[in-house]
Amino acid sequence: MSQTDISVTNISKRYRIPPSQADGARSFLSSVFSKKEIWALKEVSFEVAQGEALGVIGHNGAGKSTLVRLLSGITVPTRGEITIRGTLSALVEVGAGFNLELTGRENVFLAGSILGMSRRDISRKMEDIMEFSEIGDQIDAPVKTYSSGQFLRLGFSIAAQLDHQIFILDEVLAVGDIAFQTRCFARIERLRQAGKTMVLISHDLAAIEHICDRAILLSRGELMMAGHPRAVIDEYSRTAAAPGSRETSSVATLAGITFEGPGGRPVRTGEPMVARISLRLTAPMQDPIITISFYWPSGYLCTQLTSAGRCQDGLLREGLVSCVFVCPVLAMQRGLYRVDVSIEQGSENAGYWQCCSLLRVDPGRLVSGDFYLEHSCEMTSKPYNARPSQPSNFA
Amino acid sequence: MKTPLTAINSTPAAHRPIKVIRPTQSLIGVLSAGLTSLLNQRNLLFEMTLLRLKVRYKQSLLGWGWAILPPLLLTVTFTLIFSKVIHLDSASLPYGLFVFAGLIPWTFFSTSVSTATAGVVSHRYLISRVAFPREIIPLSYVAAALVDLGIGILMLIVMMFYFGFSPTLHAIYVIPILVMLVICSIAVALTCSAVQARFRDIGVAMPLLLQVLMFTTPVIYSSDAIPDSVRAIYFANPLASLIEAFRQTAVLGVNPDASKMVYCAMVSIVCIIFAYLLFKRLDATLADVI
Numbered sequence: 001m002s003q004t005d006i007s008v009t010n011i012s013k014r015y016r017i018p019p020s021q022a023d024g025a026r027s028f029l030s031s032v033f034s035k036k037e038i039w040a041l042k043e044v045s046f047e048v049a050q051g052e053a054l055g056v057i058g059h060n061g062a063g064k065s066t067l068v069r070l071l072s073g074i075t076v077p078t079r080g081e082i083t084i085r086g087t088l089s090a091l092v093e094v095g096a097g098f099n100l101e102l103t104g105r106e107n108v109f110l111a112g113s114i115l116g117m118s119r120r121d122i123s124r125k126m127e128d129i130m131e132f133s134e135i136g137d138q139i140d141a142p143v144k145t146y147s148s149g150q151f152l153r154l155g156f157s158i159a160a161q162l163d164h165q166i167f168i169l170d171e172v173l174a175v176g177d178i179a180f181q182t183r184c185f186a187r188i189e190r191l192r193q194a195g196k197t198m199v200l201i202s203h204d205l206a207a208i209e210h211i212c213d214r215a216i217l218l219s220r221g222e223l224m225m226a227g228h229p230r231a232v233i234d235e236y237s238r239t240a241a242a243p244g245s246r247e248t249s250s251v252a253t254l255a256g257i258t259f260e261g262p263g264g265r266p267v268r269t270g271e272p273m274v275a276r277i278s279l280r281l282t283a284p285m286q287d288p289i290i291t292i293s294f295y296w297p298s299g300y301l302c303t304q305l306t307s308a309g310r311c312q313d314g315l316l317r318e319g320l321v322s323c324v325f326v327c328p329v330l331a332m333q334r335g336l337y338r339v340d341v342s343i344e345q346g347s348e349n350a351g352y353w354q355c356c357s358l359l360r361v362d363p364g365r366l367v368s369g370d371f372y373l374e375h376s377c378e379m380t381s382k383p384y385n386a387r388p389s390q391p392s393n394f395a
Numbered sequence: 396m397k398t399p400l401t402a403i404n405s406t407p408a409a410h411r412p413i414k415v416i417r418p419t420q421s422l423i424g425v426l427s428a429g430l431t432s433l434l435n436q437r438n439l440l441f442e443m444t445l446l447r448l449k450v451r452y453k454q455s456l457l458g459w460g461w462a463i464l465p466p467l468l469l470t471v472t473f474t475l476i477f478s479k480v481i482h483l484d485s486a487s488l489p490y491g492l493f494v495f496a497g498l499i500p501w502t503f504f505s506t507s508v509s510t511a512t513a514g515v516v517s518h519r520y521l522i523s524r525v526a527f528p529r530e531i532i533p534l535s536y537v538a539a540a541l542v543d544l545g546i547g548i549l550m551l552i553v554m555m556f557y558f559g560f561s562p563t564l565h566a567i568y569v570i571p572i573l574v575m576l577v578i579c580s581i582a583v584a585l586t587c588s589a590v591q592a593r594f595r596d597i598g599v600a601m602p603l604l605l606q607v608l609m610f611t612t613p614v615i616y617s618s619d620a621i622p623d624s625v626r627a628i629y630f631a632n633p634l635a636s637l638i639e640a641f642r643q644t645a646v647l648g649v650n651p652d653a654s655k656m657v658y659c660a661m662v663s664i665v666c667i668i669f670a671y672l673l674f675k676r677l678d679a680t681l682a683d684v685i
Contacts, residue, residue, distance in 0.1 A: 069682065072525075073416060077418055081415060084413070084414045113438045115527075117438075
């Protein structure tokens with residue numbers, strides 16, 4: 001039985017928000033006597049064992065960021081107690097300590113010392129930092145001349161050098177381009193192999209499923225579930241579709257949405273997929289257009305399924321409406337996609353359900369790249385004849 | 396790509412310090428934990444002070460000239476007003492030298508306090524994202540002002556020779572006086588910056604408060620002019636004794652008044668302990684309110 005590195009016992013965190021911060025001038029009296037209370041975390045308890053990677057999932061406002069701030073010691077809980085065994089570093093927007101007037105190199109020393117490194121440590125690791133961040137010669141230019149990507153990469157590269165025992169990673173995977181993210185993943189993988197304890201907070205559910213041993217689900221400050229990442233993500237996607245998820249419609253309610261592969265099996269790349277939506281209409285609709293949008297974890301739109309131009313139903317009567325999309329070959333790669341559903345009438349938006357479900361695509365036909373291209377292939381061979389080859393244009 | 400794998404060593408037997416995060420901690424706990432972390436991150440104090448000095452005069456034409464110019468300009472102005480227009484008693488010293496010797500410690504105090512107070516709030520972004528001993532921010536402003544104080548003392552020595560005064564061996568007493576001045580400045584800087592994070596009133600009132608304080612300490616006039624009936628109240632403010640003692644010791648080589656210095660030392664120590672505990676208490680939830 002390995003030891004517990006992080007033990008969180010019944011922590012609650014209350015924030016007091018002055019009622020009319022928007023009014024600008026907040027007087028002493030109004031801010032002391034009439035503050036709105038918000039419990040960002042309520043009685044949350046969990047443990048992380050040494051060498052374990054814990055994923056934290058939840059919607060915006062579920063309390064993830066508050067948890068990070070408490071674990072990293074930025075602020076203290078209102079109630080409860082956190083015990084941390086080992087040196088901890090939180091990789092949260094590490095460019096925070098940068099001063100724009102200083103050069104990259106000077107900022108490395110500054111940010112490194114904020115993270116608790118000594119001057120000698122930093123000098124020794126300067127090479128690695130420059131290499132990891134790909135800043136190159138610009139290291140001696142003021143950071144105000146950097147691109148936002150360079151800025152973030154340099155910040156993360158400094159933090160990546162830390163040799164601590166526990167790491168808190170908050171949305172660090174959202175930093176930089178694909179190539180940089182790949183390197184971050186490799187770095188995390190190495191930290192895992194080195195037996196580091198890790199808490200990973202990310203909207204990238206696929207990353208959590210891939211990296212973590214265990215996950216917890218937070219919702220409105222409460223711990224809803226703890227367990228195997230896959231089970232927790234499934235629960236998350238179920239609660240995402242539950243009432244309370246952001247929906248805006250007066251004429252329609254989303255009754256259900258399912259995705260399935262052939263014979264009710266899980267959805268796989270390169271195989272057929274059927275998407276079913278059922279809607280409850282309270283008023284008839286003329287020529288509605290139903291669209292399902294799939295988003296990457298990064299928030300970019302991946303693709304859509306739409307009834308526009310494919311469905312000449314004309315009038316939909318009130319009651320339960322079912323809409324079935326059939327994809328003969330699924331081109332989407334393995335991963336978890338956020339699903340939005342919308343219904344339009346004419347050019348008017350009659351209903352929009354953001355983040356109402358998740359589509360999990362399992363690996364099927366394996367190709368690398370952004371999507372799977374349905375293809376066939378034939379190979380033929382001709383007997384070799386000794387005719388001299390034609391002059392090539394490519395020479 | 397060369398892998399920085401060497402940076403990761405997995406030694407399960409490595410020492411794992413235990414840290415407990417609780418809503419409130421005992422005063423002794425705050426003091427010992429705070430001082431330990433401050434000591435561990437003294438490198439950060441150095442880097443942040445360096446940052447203040449590097450950034451301060453960047454993109455300015457006069458550059459480091461700004462470290463010399465303000466006290467000189469003030470000295471000239473005060474000399475013109477108070478020795479030519481209105482005559483002020485300057486304790487048998489040339490008024491220019493008299494006022495400069497008062498402005499040096501005063502400028503150190505007022506710069507420390509006002510920059511530290513504004514500085515903590517301007518580091519809002521850093522404070523709400525990274526955990527580190529936050530007292531380093533106000534301390535770094537005081538340390539940067541200390542460099543100016545050093546420059547000022549060098550200028551004072553030049554000026555003394557110009558006016559025909561040479562430093563005596565008694566000037567060694569300047570050192571404990573300056574130590575007490577630094578401690579008082581740190582105490583006020585810590586208190587003001589922590590309160591400013593909650594109530595911005597401090598920052599608004601700061602120029603006014605500093606002005607009042609300057610006129611109630613013997614910076615531009617000699618304390619000989621203070622009537623006996625209010626002397627006790629006047630010298631209850633340790634700054635008054637320290638600034639006067641600095642001038643007398645540095646320029647005239649007069650030994651400072653022992654009872655006043657003992658009083659100043661006690662007040663400094665009480666203030667610094669109180670200020671540090673207050674800062675740490677407010678610091679716990681600083682990120683939530685700043």
